[in-house]
Amino acid sequence: MLSVLLALLADGKFHSGQDLGNALGVSRSAVWKQMQLVQALGLEVYSVKGRGYRVPGGIDLLDAEKLVAGFDPGVAGKIELQPVEYSMPSTNAAALAGFADLSAGCRLYVAEQQTAGRGRRGRQWVSPFAANLYFSLTWQFTNGVAALEGLSLVVGVALLRGLRQLGVNDVSVKWPNDLLWRNRKLAGVLLEMAGDASGDCNVVIGVGLNVNMPRQEMNDVDQPWVDLTEIMGKVPSRTEVLSAMINALVPTLEEFVKEGFSGLRDEWQAANGFQDQPVVLQTAQHSIQGVCRGVNETGALLLETGSGTEAFHGGEVSLRAS
Structure with a gap:
């Protein structure tokens, strides 16, 4: 009803x-x-x-039929779309639970609202109803954790490609998993894994993308943010935006499986919003100052410090302009 x-x-x-x-x-x-x-x-x-x-302004509800119709021919047959939920705790949590009976291919979980959406380091991801995009895509890798090096950066490249198809430019990436527009957060990525760390493993690629954030929600966000409405003015339906993201994400993941991160490194580097800038890299134990020199062939952050250039891998880290 x-x-x-x-x-x-x-x-x-x-x-x-x-x-x-x-x-x-x-x-x-x-x-x-x-x-x-x-x-x-x-x-x-x-x-x-x-x-x-x-409801003033109406409701931009996701349309499952139009979503699938918007998939490119090379993508549509590879996606198993789960029922679009009005509200759920987390699309990533639902995707992880779904691994128990995961068939061949990949599954897409989408919700109009998350009640327990998460970002990195357990941060809350604010998820107002029918305003932004909250989705998770499952993908199977066959060579264990080693095959996942640079994956969060690859997802960032895919989202950049999808946004460009929509006419959204001037978006940069922030290591290891954020998309920024003029230094304000537009999207975030959260990867979670299940399976054999040295063999077949399933990965959940969770994405939150700000499309039309209600302004009254801004007090719940603890960092500068932006949405597509502010960037574009007139935004396509969220269904169209999601189709564009999936149309970019699937072939980019296939490219990653064949070539690894090294084949996509230059594209990520070209969009690095902190390239050659003084930054502070924060870990659970340390705060390290240096100059960002991009990433290496595995996607590790290259930070030039007084001791030389060091590589830092993913984990409990964050990056802020110095």
């Missing part, structure tokens, strides 16, 4: 309680109760006597 109601309210227009009740097959009082569920999702609902209910 909630899905039908959200679809009716998606146009942003007023709908009378009577019309909504007729469409749902319930009484007007039952419609009011359903509206409480809509508000519980974090959506703003206007109620005006004599006119009915509306």
